[in-house]
Amino acid sequence: MKPLPRLFAFAAPKSFYRLATLTIPWLYGLALLLSAWGLYTGFFVAPTDATQGDSYRIIFVHVPAAWMSMVLYMAMAGWAAFGWAANARLASMMARAIAPTGAAFTFLALWTGAFWGKPTWGAWWVWDARLTSELILLFLYLGFMALVEAIDDTRRADHAGALLAIVGAVNVPIIYFSVRWWNTLHQGASISMTAAPKMASTMLMAMLLMALAFWAYAFAVVFSRARAIVLEREAGSEWVQAMALKNAGVSNDLE
């Protein structure tokens, strides 16, 4: 058999594990650096908003969290689908690694939204299309996590989870376009590819920096969890056993 092309080198759990081990500290470092820069810009450079006062500063965590909640869902559904279709174990593991972080960002988007809605709309929660579809996203994440945990046969659990994730993916464009399709209390998109920015450039800068920080954080924490999942699922494999033997050797040397 011909050797696999390099493109798929990291599709093997072993190669991915090594790649993740190397990149995680850098990703966390990058997340820290970007959030420090973003928070400085958001709190000390961006001016107070003329109509919303300083409450608008919630946007610097709210919008990046909401973006991540949708991006991570699509990534989770994509990996789950690929893991099912191509029978790729690592892809299914990635889907499981993404779910808790995606659920957390969904919760944070709702939480920070409530803390922004109260002073601006006078209500912590309204049954508006945007808020309701984002709440459904949270239930989809939790449903995926509960489903894959509930089925003992790992691969069958992966397939069932993939089905749920794929069907639920319909909800993501609904969230995104909800502010256009329905008359919502929630404001329209903060960033548009076709229109000039509606925000002051320093505000926009802070929001984009925080979004990049959240991206780096999400990669780091998902890789970190994926590393644990790889070990849990490949515990009996030769390379994991060899690595454990090597680690044991290292700790014996230290004693």
Place this chain on the structure above:
Amino acid sequence: MIWNSASDFFAMGGYGLYVWGSYGVTAAWMLLEPVLAARRHRAAMVAVAELQEQGDNT
């Protein structure tokens, strides 16, 4: 400069509760989650080592 003093900064123009309520919970989770993920990895490593010991005994 936007803020005249530290208390002015923490007051957030009267929106302190909402701004810090948002940032506080976000920061708390983003500090906790990496710890949980690292712990899960450590637990998995321990399980692998135990499996190996069982293998050695048989």
